[in-house]
Amino acid sequence: MGRTLRKRLAAVGLWLLTFVLMVIMCVPGLWVVLTAFRPNAEVLAKPPVWIPENPSLNNFAKIFGFGADQVAIPVPAYFANSLIIALTSTVIALLIGMSGGYAFARYRFRFKNGLFLGLMLSRTVPGIALSLPIFIIWSRLGLIDAKLGLIIVYVALNVPFTIWLIDGFFRQIPKEMSEAAQVDGCTRWQAFWKIEFPLAKSGIASAGIFAFLTSWNEYALASNLTRSTDSKTLPVGLMDFTAQFTIDWAGMSAMAVIIIVPALILTFLVQKHLIAGLTFSGVKG
């Protein structure tokens, strides 16, 4: 009797702890979402108003240029920039990651370990420390305020990680799989696409999600390298809500929601792969 009670209490305690942790993690996000649906005046109310008294879509309408008082923020352009830059850089990072990961996993070559270590070490440099050199070089090359400029930066940022992750996945596929396929009549190229690629798909999808989210959410470098609607991304666009003396918190929150939603949708779409990819089961048959 005493033991069951203690067990119950422990279970309840664990749940409480989990709940508290989740609340701590989720409250800021929840606050942002709630704020997206309330007028700016309510944001600064003291004591704070938690549930919006008159929830409305006004903030979103303003951002997209509908209604009485418009904000002059070109969200659709930012959105398009973000999408183009994040998708392109992700695709390129994945292609390089697949080639590199495959090479590291399957081939022996000189300086292999050194090269791999170098790639990993490049991750230890905080990106922002490179912003000044990149800015100078990019301005010489005319890549400031160009989508291409950001794409290159994000590819460079993501490639070490995608190579590392994808290398791990190819490593777990016995090389006999591809050899069996070659004996069965495949060229090396066919063996890759018909056997090894499908088996590493989950891993590649996980790498893709990480690369996409990194590019999609990146702020520090983008804020340095972009100027106008030619290249400004959504996170940089958030700063458009700060005027000299006022900050449109509500508008900013609405835009934050616009940034978060696609990322969430994408993550949901591939979450099956993400979990399969990160736990990696069922390849060794």
Next chain:
Amino acid sequence: MADISLKGVVKRYGRTEVVHGIDLDIAHNEFVVLVGPSGCGKSTTLRMIAGLEDISDGAISIGPRVVNDLPPRKRNISMVFQNYALYPHMTVRENLGFGLKIAKQSPAEIARRVDEAAEILGLGALMERTPAELSGGQRQRVAMGRAIVRHPEAFLFDEPLSNLDAKLRVQMRTEIKKLHRTVKTTVVYVTHDQVEAMTLADRIVVMKDGHIEQVGTPMEVFDHPVNTFVASFIGSPPMNLLPARISDGQVVFAGGTGLPVPTRLADRVRDGQEVTFGLRPDDLTPQGHGIARGGERAQLTLEVGLSELLGTETILYTRIGDQEVQGKMFGPRDVAAGERLTFDVALDRAHLFDTVTGRSVRRL
């Protein structure tokens, strides 16, 4: 269905040479087993035949074609790997049909040949399962099915049974032998297990350190090993190998005991020669407990230490001179430790190897 020939085949990884110029001719429809301790270059040799490793020197031909520069897919061979290497994302049916699909066979033809292979190997009920849903023995069977559907010129097996438990291994061994009878194809089979080699092979190729030590039928390598390595590697329990010296027509062992030099080898040794005397446990039997067989005999009275009862026979541990040896007692009775027994030594089946070269003294 073709003969395979290796001429001076060498494999180097960087500067280390691991296969040192192998010559081997494998006949049409022959079942050849490469056997040797692990690391001796069996897999490397097999993989060179398959085209999965480059050939550093020499030539390999399958049928009339030299295949040195052909990729695996153009060699028309199939291979069964130690870990089976079934495609995990395909069903058994798709696994079997994969090679045919790549070869752009018609769906009807693929279905026909897949069903034929499934029939031969009894895979009927498993066709829609994935490899993860199969037991070890079933995977093994699928791997063999995948090898036979394409009607290749030769099958290559690389230790296909070593991932199975002992009982299944014996069973699959028989199935492989049967399969060879059914589908009549040249087979090159790699194993480190000499029992597998003996039971499966038409011809055994014993390898060591990247060299071929001996090629012959199972009977030949068992009865006439060319050197001490083959003598000790083939046969279980292994042949007793005793250091000795030839003196006055006697083989004198360290510790003093002697036996007459076997008559058939008498003119192959000289006085004072250092030799290794080889005698299988089957040829050292207590009187009345041997295999009835004529031939030259000698007697030794030896004290038995341990004995291991196996059922139809007992292994007896004893000593000749100061050397540990094993004998066999057929139709066994209980033997007490320390009991002294008179043993028949089948001299006509004994071997003499030169100690310096390790090679058999008999005429090769």
